[in-house]
Amino acid sequence: MKGHPLVWHTLAPDWLRRYSDEDVEKIVRARVAREVTSFAGLIDTWDAINEVVIMPVFANEPPPDEGVPNAITRLCRRIGRIPTIRLAFEEARRANPTTTLVLNDFNLSTAYECLIEGVLEAGVQVDAIGLQSHMHQGYWGEERTQEVLERFARYGLPLHWTETTLLSGDLMPPEIVDLNDYQVAEWPSTPAGEERQADDIVRHYRTLLAHPSVEAITYWGITDRGSWLGAPAGLVRADGTPKPAYEALRGLVKGEWWLAPTRLRTDSEGKVPVRGWAGDYTVSAGDSSAQWTLQQDAPSPVVILP
Structure with a gap:
């Protein structure tokens, strides 16, 4: 079991905006301590803080009539990104010293590398680096995946592939920069897309498991029903029937990689x-x-x- 996430500015609750920065920090600390303590023994791995590379630039602004900025973004602007990260990690560590805490992000550019280096130089104890891979515009391929693995493995920390999606329908146009900007009325799974997804998932998982730094992989959503952005990324269709990707991944994990009675x-x-x-x-x-x-x-x- 894994918890996602303890701190994230994008979905900070609206009611938090009415508090001062000092009170916001106290509330966030209390929230982190509450979750990590309450779920200790059941959930002992957490994304401690999520998507800090774009914070506080990406403000997730409230409607104009409220006129009050997102509270966690506001706090980050005042105390800085690394102190905000420290807040999440140290509070979680205090609540459960044995928990595994992940620094997670979708931005895999050099900006994330710079952030990681700053965090480590500041003495924040990071247990694993989280790498998101929402491949809505198509499978990255082995070469790009290996390049990402090598860049982030050099920190000597385990790598968690925290959010992986591979589509079984039409791919998102390549010119889209922010995946959230692509909105369509329907995004169905297709027979050809399902075969492609099955092939992609086998290639992707083989590449990840072959690398000694990869410690965990989380596929982002088992079903198309209610999937992120409505994308056909699940391993099963909206009606619950398994796609070829489900059978292909099960064949790897429970077949080829599982040491059956021998x-x-x-x-x-x-x-x-x-x-x-x-x-x-x-x-x-x-x-x-x-x-x-x-x-x-x-x-x-x-x-x-x-």
Whole structure:
């Protein structure tokens, strides 16, 4: 389970605008502490703060008759972006020292790199870098994906691909800059688009899992019903029937990558090596069995059957 997000200026509540900056900071801190504490043990990974690259430039302004700026944007203008990030991370860390906290953004340009470098130099403890990939204008391809991976892997932190979408219908025109600006009455899934989506999702997931820095992938929406921007990006159609992409991804995860019950033969010394993904394993021979866990960056366990 993962929480998204603890702080985000774009959807700051309207009622927050009537408070002073000092009170806004207190309220935001209290909100972060409340969520992280209340859900500890169930949700222990959070996007601590979302899309800071465009804050406070992107103001998400209120209707003109209100005349009061977005409260979190206003707070960020007063104290700065890095202190706003510090607020989210340190409050969450105080509430649950064992939580995994992600700095998340859709802007994967050098502006995000500069922000990450500033945050790390300021001593903010970031557990993972979040990378969004809403590919409404078509699959990026392996070359661009690898380029993004290498640029952000150099910080030595795990990479979380936090918001991935691949379309099964018409692609958004390439000249659109802000994906929110593309509004159509209907955006259906099509047979040709569904086949393309299935191929794209296999290529994308293979590329990500092959990179040692990738720790997590979140697909953004399982169904077309109520999808972001109405895009046909789900793994199942609006009526709940699975698309080819659903079957293709399931085939990878539960088929090719899942270590199903497997019979192995020991060597002359009674040993058998096992190679697999991080996770929990059980081995049995006759009436004897044992369990072990493979963990990233941990010594390989040696299991002896009684």
